[in-house]
Amino acid sequence: MTDEKDSSNEKDNDRHKKRMQQQKAKVDERIAAAQEDKGLLLVLTGNGKGKSTAGFGTIARAVGHGLKAAVVQYVKGGWECGERNLLEKNGVEFHVMGTGFTWETQDKDTDIQAAQAAWEHSKKLLQDPSIDVILLDEITYMVTYKYIDLDEVLAALTARPKDQHVVITGRACHRSIIELADTVSEVRPVKHAFDNGIKAQKGIDW
Numbered sequence: 001m002t003d004e005k006d007s008s009n010e011k012d013n014d015r016h017k018k019r020m021q022q023q024k025a026k027v028d029e030r031i032a033a034a035q036e037d038k039g040l041l042l043v044l045t046g047n048g049k050g051k052s053t054a055g056f057g058t059i060a061r062a063v064g065h066g067l068k069a070a071v072v073q074y075v076k077g078g079w080e081c082g083e084r085n086l087l088e089k090n091g092v093e094f095h096v097m098g099t100g101f102t103w104e105t106q107d108k109d110t111d112i113q114a115a116q117a118a119w120e121h122s123k124k125l126l127q128d129p130s131i132d133v134i135l136l137d138e139i140t141y142m143v144t145y146k147y148i149d150l151d152e153v154l155a156a157l158t159a160r161p162k163d164q165h166v167v168i169t170g171r172a173c174h175r176s177i178i179e180l181a182d183t184v185s186e187v188r189p190v191k192h193a194f195d196n197g198i199k200a201q202k203g204i205d206w
């Protein structure tokens with residue numbers, strides 16, 4: 001390498017180092033400024049794949065730290081779910097809305113009943129300070145269909161124990177829930193295997 005190239009590399013390196021130091025100082029400042037501890041409301045919404053897996057991932061992360069977690073799945077039918085097999089063994093309580101045979105009738109009244117029962121259970125969890133993290137998987141649809149009352153959901157979320165974290169997943173989350181939330185991520189579909197005729201795969205899709 002020529003001397004000229006050497007010194008230009010050095011300059012590049014110096015500039016890079018300086019930029020990184022400035023960036024680190026800014027990040028450190030923001031970390032130092034973030035002082036508050038509180039239970040978070042997280043929303044994972046959008047049309048792309050990954051909302052429920054991220055929700056369960058958060059539960060796994062919490063359980064890994066010894067926190068107490070509970071899951072309510074607002075899903076139809078006896079949909080098997082790999083995360084349940086794993087997390088139940090690790091002390092996570094599951095409540096699945098659609099396990100009752102009535103759900104299979106596709107009758108609106110029984111759908112509402114099942115949704116209401118799951119919501120009653122969710123409300124108990126939202127009043128229980130011993131539960132550190134709750135996943136309300138696919139609850140957004142219940143609000144959209146008006147199977148459960150939006151104002152009740154907002155009230156229960158607002159009145160929950162101060163340190164309790166809640167994760168909400170599902171497409172088209174109501175804007176009032178998004179406004180109430182602390183952290184909101186929207187998963188955007190770029191492509192999905194299903195569009196190319198590929199079946200849902202065990203361990204990846206369920």
Ligand code: ATP
Nearest residue numbers: 047048049050051052053054189192194200205206
């Ligand atoms: P996952 O459970 O895989 O994290 P999700 O919770 O983001 O997905 P849902 O809308 O709840 O998505 O749909 C659940 C199922 O539908 C999953 O099997 C998922 O792979 C599939 N799915 C999700 N998004 C799409 C999409 N854009 N096109 C086709 N199938 C999808």
Ligand code: MG
Nearest residue numbers: 051052138169
């Ligand atoms: Mg989902």
